Amino acid sequence: MGDTFDRVETLRENPREDIPMAHRMKRFVEALQIRITRKLDALDDAASFQVDRWDREQGGGGITAVIEGGELFEKGGVNTSAVHGPLPERMVQEFDVEEAAPFYATGLSLVVHPRSPHVPTVHANFRYFALGDDLMNPKDQWFGGGADLTPYYPRLEDTKHFHRVWKEVCDRHDVADYAAFKQECDEYFYLPHRSEARGVGGIFYDYLRGDPEGLFFFTREAGRAFLESYLPIVKRRRDESYGRREKAYQRIRRGRYVEFNLVYDRGTKFGLESDGRTESILMSMPPEVQWRYDHTPAPDTPEADAQWYFTARNWLNLSEEEVPDSTV
Amino acid sequence: MGDTFDRVETLRENPREDIPMAHRMKRFVEALQIRITRKLDALDDAASFQVDRWDREQGGGGITAVIEGGELFEKGGVNTSAVHGPLPERMVQEFDVEEAAPFYATGLSLVVHPRSPHVPTVHANFRYFALGDDLMNPKDQWFGGGADLTPYYPRLEDTKHFHRVWKEVCDRHDVADYAAFKQECDEYFYLPHRSEARGVGGIFYDYLRGDPEGLFFFTREAGRAFLESYLPIVKRRRDESYGRREKAYQRIRRGRYVEFNLVYDRGTKFGLESDGRTESILMSMPPEVQWRYDHTPAPDTPEADAQWYFTARNWLNLSEEEVPDSTV
Numbered sequence: 149m150g151d152t153f154d155r156v157e158t159l160r161e162n163p164r165e166d167i168p169m170a171h172r173m174k175r176f177v178e179a180l181q182i183r184i185t186r187k188l189d190a191l192d193d194a195a196s197f198q199v200d201r202w203d204r205e206q207g208g209g210g211i212t213a214v215i216e217g218g219e220l221f222e223k224g225g226v227n228t229s230a231v232h233g234p235l236p237e238r239m240v241q242e243f244d245v246e247e248a249a250p251f252y253a254t255g256l257s258l259v260v261h262p263r264s265p266h267v268p269t270v271h272a273n274f275r276y277f278a279l280g281d282d283l284m285n286p287k288d289q290w291f292g293g294g295a296d297l298t299p300y301y302p303r304l305e306d307t308k309h310f311h312r313v314w315k316e317v318c319d320r321h322d323v324a325d326y327a328a329f330k331q332e333c334d335e336y337f338y339l340p341h342r343s344e345a346r347g348v349g350g351i352f353y354d355y356l357r358g359d360p361e362g363l364f365f366f367t368r369e370a371g372r373a374f375l376e377s378y379l380p381i382v383k384r385r386r387d388e389s390y391g392r393r394e395k396a397y398q399r400i401r402r403g404r405y406v407e408f409n410l411v412y413d414r415g416t417k418f419g420l421e422s423d424g425r426t427e428s429i430l431m432s433m434p435p436e437v438q439w440r441y442d443h444t445p446a447p448d449t450p451e452a453d454a455q456w457y458f459t460a461r462n463w464l465n466l467s468e469e470e471v472p473d474s475t476v
Numbered sequence: 477m478g479d480t481f482d483r484v485e486t487l488r489e490n491p492r493e494d495i496p497m498a499h500r501m502k503r504f505v506e507a508l509q510i511r512i513t514r515k516l517d518a519l520d521d522a523a524s525f526q527v528d529r530w531d532r533e534q535g536g537g538g539i540t541a542v543i544e545g546g547e548l549f550e551k552g553g554v555n556t557s558a559v560h561g562p563l564p565e566r567m568v569q570e571f572d573v574e575e576a577a578p579f580y581a582t583g584l585s586l587v588v589h590p591r592s593p594h595v596p597t598v599h600a601n602f603r604y605f606a607l608g609d610d611l612m613n614p615k616d617q618w619f620g621g622g623a624d625l626t627p628y629y630p631r632l633e634d635t636k637h638f639h640r641v642w643k644e645v646c647d648r649h650d651v652a653d654y655a656a657f658k659q660e661c662d663e664y665f666y667l668p669h670r671s672e673a674r675g676v677g678g679i680f681y682d683y684l685r686g687d688p689e690g691l692f693f694f695t696r697e698a699g700r701a702f703l704e705s706y707l708p709i710v711k712r713r714r715d716e717s718y719g720r721r722e723k724a725y726q727r728i729r730r731g732r733y734v735e736f737n738l739v740y741d742r743g744t745k746f747g748l749e750s751d752g753r754t755e756s757i758l759m760s761m762p763p764e765v766q767w768r769y770d771h772t773p774a775p776d777t778p779e780a781d782a783q784w785y786f787t788a789r790n791w792l793n794l795s796e797e798e799v800p801d802s803t804v
Contacts, residue, residue, distance in 0.1 A: 200770070214769045225769070341748040341757075403761070410738035411748060420669040420739060429669075433731070433767035440763070441542040441553070442528070442755045 168283035169360050170252040173276040173367070174230040177256035178211065180274070180371045181228045184258065185213045187375050188226075191382065194219035197226070202425050207233035212428045216435070220267070220386055224260035225431030229253075235279070238421065245279065249287065252278045256371065257415070259432040260378075265398035266388040268299035268306065268347070269405065270378050271432070273415075274371045276364075291363045292354035294329065295374060296337055297381075298347030298405060300398045301450055302457035304471045306381045307348045311463045313377040314351045314370075321366040329353045334460035339408055344458040346408045350377075397451050399438035406437055450474045496611035497688050498580040501604040501695070502558040505584035506539065508602070508699045509556045512586065513541045515703050516554075519710065522547035525554070530753050535561035540756045544763070548595070548714055552588035553759030557581075563607070566749065573607065577615065580606045584699065585743070587760040588706075593726035594716040596627035596634065596675070597733065598706050599760070601743075602699045604692075619691045620682035622657065623702060624665055625709075626675030626733060628726045629778055630785035632799045634709045635676045639791050641705035642679045642698075649694040657681045662788035667736055672786040674736045678705075725779050727766035734765055778802045 185197040195218035203209040210229030215221050232252040240248055255275025262269065272295035280287035297310045311330070318326035333352035338345055351370075356363055409416045409432055419429035445451030453472035468476045513525045523546035531537040538557030543549050560580040568576055583603025590597065600623035608615035625638045639658070646654035661680035666673055679698075684691055737744045737760055747757035773779030781800035796804045 216769055223767070223769070341751075341754045399764075406734060406765075407738060407758075410735060411745070417739070423669075426669045427770045430735075430767065431769055435767060436727075437734075437765045437767070438763060439551070439758065439761035439765070441544055441551070441759055 168278075169286075169289065169364060170230075170232075170254060170276065170278050170283045172364065174228075174254040176364075176368055176371065177228045177230075177254060177274060180256055180374075181211065181213060181226050183372075184375060185215075185226050187379065188215065188221065188224065188260065191379075192218040192220045195221065200428075202428065204229075204231050204233075204425075207231060210425065210428060212425075212431065214431055218263070220262060220264075220382070222261050222263040223431075223433075223435035224258070225428075226256065226258040227428050227431065228256045229428070238418070243279070243288075249279050250281055252283055252286075255293070257432075258374075261402070261434045262382070262386075264386060264388065265300040265390050265394040266385040267382055268297050268302075268385075269402075269434070270298070271296055272374050274367050276367070289357070289360060290354075291356045291367050293367065293370060294333055294350060294352035295370075295377060296333055296347055296350035296352065297378075298401075299457065300401050300454065301394070301475075302348055302454055303385075303475050304463075304466060304468060305476075306384065307457065307463045308466075309380060310348070310350060310377050313373055315464065317366075317370050317373045318351065320369065321362070323356060323358060323362045323366050324353070324370075326351065331460075337408065338460075339404060339412070341411075342404060342407070344404070344455075345460055346404065346458075348457050348463065349460060396438065397445075399436055400440060400443050401454075402434035402437045403439050405434055409433070496606075496614075497617065497692060498558075498560075498582060498604065498606050498611045498614075500692065502556075502582040504692075504696055504699065505556045505582060505602060508584055508702075509539065509541060509554050511700075512703060513543075513554050515707065516543065516549065516552065516588065519707075520546040520548045523549065528756075530756065532557075532559050532561075532753075535559060538753065538756060540753075540759065542759055546591070548590060548592075548710070550589050550591040551759075551761075551763040552586070553756075554584065554586040555756050555759065556584045557756070566746070571607070577607050578609055580611060580614075583621070585760075586702075589730070589762045590710070590714075592714060592716065593628040593718050593722040594713040595710055596625050596630075596713075597730075597762070599624055599626070600702050602695050604695070617685070617688060618682075619684045619695050621695065621698060622661055622678060622680035623698075623705060624661055624675055624678035624680065625706075626729075627785070628729050628782065629722070629803075630676055630782055631713075631803050632791075632794060632796060633804075634712070635785065635791045636794075637708060638676070638678060638705050641701055643792065645694075645698050645701045646679065648697065649690070651684060651686060651690045651694050652681070652698075654679065659788075665736065666788075667732060667740070669739075670732060670735070672732070672783075673788055674733065674786075676785050676791065677788060724766065725773075727764055728768060728771050730762035730765045731767050733762055737761070 189196045195215050197213040197215045200212040208231035212227045214225045216223050234248040235251045257273040259271045274293035276291050278286035278289040315326040318324035329351035333349045336352045416429055453474045456472050517524045523543050525541040525543045528540040536559035540555045542553045544551050562576040563579045585601040587599045602621040604619050606614035606617040643654040646652035657679035661677045664680045744757055781802045784800050
């Protein structure tokens with residue numbers, strides 16, 4: 149399996165111009181799925197990823213890898229899919245194309261819900277979309293993706309680390325713009341009915357068009373940066389102690405995650421409305437969730453301090469003096 | 477408070493033709509809220525309803541009554557609201573009116589999530605809507621409402637009782653049609669992505685126009701029938717024993733309730749999108765919820781039997797021989 153990934157690595161050095169981008173991207177995300185699940189797997193002594201393959205009636209399918217009931221990871225999924233066929237009616241409208249052209253979509257999507265409230269939930273995805281009969285010469289093609297962090301007890305150090313990794317990846321590529329992608333992320337992962345951000349953001353981009361080779365290069369570097377963006381935070385926080393209070397607060401915050409995904413997330417809504425595979429789409433749901441009427445953290449608690457982080461800020465410029473004490 | 481209700485009772489006998497229907501309906505639902513919360517309150521030894529009043533900036537407001545952490549009722553809310561002002565932009569489109577006419581909307585909405593998996597969750601609402609400057613002579617007005625039952629371990633007896641009460645109410649009124657309202661309920665409370673009903677249905681109706689006096693009479697009888705439709709089921713099931721298995725299954729089923737409310741329910745979506753009071757809208761969320769990847773009940777278990785009920789059926793015509801054994 150490492151071999152598969154290395155083969156993809158080699159493709160970067162020697163772009164195979166006789167292979168459609170769609171297929172190169174599919175190979176990449178499947179190799180990335182293996183790399184990420186193996187690394188996460190190795191961190192959890194109590195559970196490991198279970199893999200389901202599924203087929204899509206109209207063309208293509210996917211690989212769903214799910215971990216549940218782990219010591220470190222209470223629930224998580226790392227999915228890839230590569231689906232194709234005639235463009236569904238809804239997408240014809242969404243993309244404003246004349247008729248149901250053939251499409252090809254492939255990508256990786258992951259969500260990890262750790263058991264400890266001190267370890268943030270993380271989400272990332274990397275996707276490619278092509279329109280037209282000929283995948284070697286698509287009528288239109290674009291990349292999308294991003295990664296964002298949803299801590300329960302946010303810490304400045306973790307937030308900066310996460311953003312720094314994504315900024316560095318963006319800075320290495322002309323096709324990417326950290327400041328713009330961060331802002332798109334802040335705008336996308338926002339709950340208007342709560343007037344709050346889902347978490348501390350990250351990067352988000354969509355409909356990236358231009359030199360496919362450059363965009364694919366960026367996408368691969370971003371995909372590979374995921375573990376670097378997240379694992380140091382996991383390792384730093386996994387042994388911090390917590391009790392019932394912190395778990396209760398985590399369950400309430402997870403409710404906001406559910407609200408976002410079911411009310412606003414385009415991928416979830418689109419998937420459910422277009423007969424996607426429900427269990428793969430909803431693997432993003434947190435394991436245990438709680439709703440309490442009108443829950444508001446008491447003043448001067450770590451939970452009240454956490455709230456400060458659920459407003460978009462320029463994390464990388466903040467000093468320890470500027471953030472709530474309990475988050476340093 | 478009983479007095480208030482009795483005053484409203486009297487109005488039925490002597491329709492006050494000098495009072496707009498909007499105000500008569502508001503009084504009715506507020507009196508009904510008191511009647512229902514008192515009855516439910518009396519059944520729970522550990523918790524009681526807490527009342528919040530809120531104002532709407534553009535006009536009107538509401539009364540939110542919530543019970544949490546009860547012995548019998550793990551979470552429940554009985555809300556009333558009466559809001560008015562210029563029609564919000566979204567409603568202008570929805571109702572296909574020419575411009576932002578003044579509107580008046582009032583109603584009661586309730587959801588009860590019992591602690592025991594043997595006691596079903598219930599939802600009901602009764603509402604009135606008027607358009608125009610003059611509430612005595614609205615340009616348009618209609619009633620909507622309904623009640624539906626979401627059991628975890630459905631029982632034929634309970635399902636029949638619930639439907640029988642609603643059928644009897646409908647049968648007493650020319651403006652109501654049980655068969656049509658039941659079908660609307662089945663169609664409305666359906667989760668396409670799960671290919672299943674939210675529960676065992678009930679009645680649902682909207683945009684009921686015609687003789688306002690007759691519609692109001694029906695609405696009041698329906699509102700008052702709620703306790704009769706639900707309390708006998710609560711009393712019959714509340715002492716049945718259960719353990720971790722049944723609670724785990726209840727939490728998973730509650731996940732479907734969340735999915736329905738956040739993805740499909742028009743009231744919830746509309747409320748969130750139109751700056752409604754979030755905590756009042758989301759009081760319908762169950763207290764503790766769980767998502768597990770690809771959960772399917774094992775064959776020949778009560779949980780598999782329950783699944784049989786999540787398809788619309790003519791409950792009132794079913795005999796005990798036709799239903800799964802564990803549900804008789």
